[in-house]
Amino acid sequence: MSTTVTKKLMLFFPRCECEKPIIYHLVKDYDLIVNVFRAKVTPEEEGYLVLDVTGTEANIEQALEFVRTFNVTVNYAGKGVAWDADRCTHCGHCVPHCPTAALHVADRGTMEVAFDEAKCIECLACIKVCPYGACSSAF
Ligand code: SF4
Ligand code: SF4
Secondary structure, eight states: OOOEEEEEEEEEEOSSSOHHHHHHHHHHTTOOEEEEEEEEEOTTOOEEEEEEEEEEHHHHHHHHHHHHTTTOEEETTOOSEEEOTTTOOOOOTTGGGOTTSSEEEEETTTTEEEEOGGGOOOOOHHHHHOTTOOEEEOO
């Protein structure tokens, strides 16, 4: 049996109505488990979707080939939420608000805060609580 992997992705949809059928096909045709964290359609009717897909590497690659036929841009880094290390003062204020410890104290000695993008579930709590604007969202 092939090993499964999970990849976090950010998809950008040009003006179209294709998000829902695409998710359906990812599940049905490519046997992927899809976990949507966040979706938004702008007033210009462009769409953003941050999601995890779990399946075999081969199925994920084939599924993304299919997705691209809709002119959808696939960002593998999944950067819906970004953390700016230069702006962060390591005040620690966001740490207890982050439900998954994506933002965490990396060094108990210096109390340095770090961001583990893979653990981020895009709840946006850090954006609201960071006094220095170190956390931001792509959409
Ligand atoms: S968006 Fe939520 S999960 Fe992600 S780093 Fe911020 S608080 Fe943590
Ligand atoms: S609240 Fe902002 S400045 Fe403070 S540790 Fe978190 S990201 Fe850094």
